[in-house]
Amino acid sequence: MEHIAAREAHRTALSWTSGITRANGIDLAWEQAGPEHGEPLVLIMGLGRQLISWSDPLCEALVSRGFRLTRFDNRDIGLSGSGDRGVRFSLLKDSLRKKVGLPVEANYTLHDMTDDTVQLMKALELPRAHVVGASMGGMIAQLLAAKFPSRVRSLTSIMSSTNHPWLPAPALEIMRLLVEPLPRDAPRDLAVAHAMRINRMIGSPRYPKTEATLRSEAERAYDRAFRPDGGSRQSHAIAATGSIEPFVRQITAPTAVIHGDADRLVRPAGGQRSAKLIRTSTLSMIEGMGHDLPDGLVSPIVDLIASNAARA
Numbered sequence: 001m002e003h004i005a006a007r008e009a010h011r012t013a014l015s016w017t018s019g020i021t022r023a024n025g026i027d028l029a030w031e032q033a034g035p036e037h038g039e040p041l042v043l044i045m046g047l048g049r050q051l052i053s054w055s056d057p058l059c060e061a062l063v064s065r066g067f068r069l070t071r072f073d074n075r076d077i078g079l080s081g082s083g084d085r086g087v088r089f090s091l092l093k094d095s096l097r098k099k100v101g102l103p104v105e106a107n108y109t110l111h112d113m114t115d116d117t118v119q120l121m122k123a124l125e126l127p128r129a130h131v132v133g134a135s136m137g138g139m140i141a142q143l144l145a146a147k148f149p150s151r152v153r154s155l156t157s158i159m160s161s162t163n164h165p166w167l168p169a170p171a172l173e174i175m176r177l178l179v180e181p182l183p184r185d186a187p188r189d190l191a192v193a194h195a196m197r198i199n200r201m202i203g204s205p206r207y208p209k210t211e212a213t214l215r216s217e218a219e220r221a222y223d224r225a226f227r228p229d230g231g232s233r234q235s236h237a238i239a240a241t242g243s244i245e246p247f248v249r250q251i252t253a254p255t256a257v258i259h260g261d262a263d264r265l266v267r268p269a270g271g272q273r274s275a276k277l278i279r280t281s282t283l284s285m286i287e288g289m290g291h292d293l294p295d296g297l298v299s300p301i302v303d304l305i306a307s308n309a310a311r312a
Helices: 056-064 091-099 110-123 136-147 172-179 188-202 211-224 228-241 268-277 295-310
Strands: 017-023 026-033 039-044 067-072 129-134 152-158 255-260 281-286
Touching: 017 110, 026 110, 039 110, 039 136, 039 295, 056 067, 056 295, 067 110, 091 228, 110 136, 110 228, 129 136, 129 295, 136 152, 136 228, 152 295, 172 188, 188 211, 255 268, 255 295, 268 281, 281 295
Parallel strands: 039 067, 039 129, 129 152, 152 255, 255 281
Antiparallel strands: 017 026, 026 067
């Protein structure tokens, strides 16, 4: 397999190995860190988020528990390839079509993104791993555990859902921001301010990030890759996939479901629904947690991931 050096390097206490690998017909950018013979753990990030959204403190804490981490950019985001097949769409109209059971044509679905993950694991010689997914990544992780059970030692689904169309919707003010993404040629200052506004609205009220932190994270993400069109296609992929509940019911891997009781984007009912359908699951509702992974919650979240992995 051919690994091409990634275009972005960010120095932390961890030593990351990076590359771009062809998987399922898409170039996927990835990074790995941790002990060479550590327990493999694959991190799958959510809608419109790059691999760097798995924060340095969180990754460092997981490595300290002996895990060998693999994090990557999903298709259409970060340094990974595009999933655009030329299908034009209306997110609002197609979401309504899916609610009433009508078919929706899309550039890709969450099933394609699940296949991306499996093929990347094969290319990186990870026959089996603990899998942690956040938000949309949690849906992909659930599909991975259901469709490829031999690949998943344990599953942790964070602030995610079963994607059932009748689960509670996001707060209206958040929905408005998400359905009207910025153009790709938006000035840097505007894009950074837009990202800060979204992250401020969806963040954890008990663990608020400072304005300096919000700005630093938004600037780092913009400078690495600004791809609002890719985020729109990912949103449409979620809508086009519809409910994944028939698959979620099939999951047998030890599963931890983690959700914040203050999540205004993916409502707590989403995590509760996953936990109800997965027979092997434990549910942890974290008070004051919104739709992010603040540094103040690194310790309890890593504890839950590690204890669930130990069940395997």
